Amino acid sequence: MSSRDRRQDVTIKDVAQAAGVSYATVSRVINNYKHVTPDKRERVVNAMIRLGYVVNQQARSLAGGHSGVIGLLVPDVGNGYIGEVIRGIDAELAANQYDLMLYTTHRHPSKESMYVATLTRGMTDGLLLLLPLNPSAYLDALHQKQFPYVVIDHQGFDDFSPTIIARNFVGAYNAIRYLIDLGHRRIGFVAGTPELASAIERLNGYKQALRDCGLEFDPALVENGDFQQPTAYAAATRLFALADRPTAIFAASDISAFGVYDAAYMAGLRIPQDVSIIGFDDIPQAANTHPRLTTVRQPLYEMGRQATRMLLEEIECPSGVVRRIEFDTELIIRDSCQPLNGLPSSQTVGRGGASV
């Protein structure tokens, strides 16, 4: 089927011949075996360089070696949140000479299982699952197969999956406390996909903060969303149309917050004078909006790195120990909130301040 002439590629046999050794020896040199005489090793290395030998990963992994590639499943690409995590993964992978196979599930739970099946059939040495929608469908199998994997941002309901997660509950809790401290009482919440544990945790944090402050939970102030901008726009529009409209809105993601921004502008509400807004994630764009978005920071890049490190360690020396790392979230105060009927709360100067 493939039109190109693979015969022109140089293989270990060519190298062996050129170096005057058996091709098993070449394989040994490539794989850094200890017991090869320096003399032969050098001859082989020279031949490899001279001939421009490049290893064929497929053959290597078929024959039982490792493939040197890690599979990554993400719901989609091109959104800030995922981009940051991928950056972290990519950095760690590159540092360890691993390659990346990227799969987008396009938020189709059924695709997940399919991809997992393919990827674990020799193509990859391990799997990174970001925001899986339907992990129960295959996590058991992976675990049984002892196939290395790490789940990012999904507080699993099992106790055998290595996991990287941020403290979503605390992050949301603190955000709401901050809003309440500013005097807000009617706080709207544009929630995330209820299938995702992180969305639920954020909702719980919201509720708990209200409760701890003696505020009543009003279901009318909570709109379901999906972390995306258009949905958040629609949700916020409904919230702003309420007779007793919220004076502050907490969005389950920065992208949602941008949708809330849009809705506020369309409703003629000024931020933060007429409505305070807080996001979640702290993606790079959050600092480029106007006013700059106050948000709950997740260390996305670092989460990607750590997940990868965890996976690579498990691949290279399997311990069987199930680790779970929780990252702290941090409230990043910028310019999108202010005390109810008060002055801007931002302590910052510069861009945000000057532009008001």
Added chain:
Amino acid sequence: MSSRDRRQDVTIKDVAQAAGVSYATVSRVINNYKHVTPDKRERVVNAMIRLGYVVNQQARSLAGGHSGVIGLLVPDVGNGYIGEVIRGIDAELAANQYDLMLYTTHRHPSKESMYVATLTRGMTDGLLLLLPLNPSAYLDALHQKQFPYVVIDHQGFDDFSPTIIARNFVGAYNAIRYLIDLGHRRIGFVAGTPELASAIERLNGYKQALRDCGLEFDPALVENGDFQQPTAYAAATRLFALADRPTAIFAASDISAFGVYDAAYMAGLRIPQDVSIIGFDDIPQAANTHPRLTTVRQPLYEMGRQATRMLLEEIECPSGVVRRIEFDTELIIRDSCQPLNGLPSSQTVGRGGASV
């Protein structure tokens, strides 16, 4: 090396046995050969389903079949521009059942050659090169090898590389003409990496527009950049410090434009009242800044799609014809420019207008 037990995976031999046929027949069924009796085909399919057979891509491609994976080389991930292109690529790939292998060169020209060498050694059926920095080092070889590839966003200096590109010159030209029409005479330019042809084209468009309007080209108004925000910030800061500071700035990318925004705010300049700003790309964030960024739109997503389509066609039925598709750019007028000493130029209402 790999700890998991691959023997538990079901192979075509298992399927063959279960279906009572030779394993070549199973292969034929998998590859949709015409000459297989419906009866046997059905038995094979049933056996595959019953046993949960999943093809091993490595073996398949080693044996001469296609790997079903496309390699993509990008300078980095997580920036809006690249994310959009990847989205397009991903969509087209998914529609055609191809998988994606993603490589980040981290802007190291030397890594490019290395990755290309690895990827063309059986791992992939074709290559997509986005913004290559050092293509001359390997494009010849790829072409000679007849290895399918498509270059995105790099007006090649060769005539044998299939290419997807936007009309950078015209885009920049029109942006400057627009600024001049608004009355601006001192127009600064925060340029892109001079190694990239697109950066040069944009600079040329800038110069030509000036020339056509009888304006003198002032080298002091052009700052070199690298398409990134921090560099653009520094560049714009210098521009704003000029005795005869520019009243408008054209940034070679939207990300650069954000850096210019930062610099303007820090310098206490209002956008667009004190300085007009135009970007290039129209990444999603461009509409989320304040004021919303006027910019030159490249159809990033579509460019990714088309590049992929072109590559897949060449892989599936090699024609040897070198195609080159140029996409039109479009000036998207938002709220970051206004006539010199005049009123806002934006025709839009809603978010932008209401927020001023």
Added chain:
DNA sequence: ATGAAAGCGCTAACAG
């Protein structure tokens, strides 16, 4: 220490 040889799972002739 190193060569010989047996596959890994699959595709692609080649027979029949």
Added chain:
DNA sequence: CTGTTAGCGCTTTCAT
């Protein structure tokens, strides 16, 4: 139409 078989390039025993 279908079974047999020879590899694809490499890792990994098993001898030596």
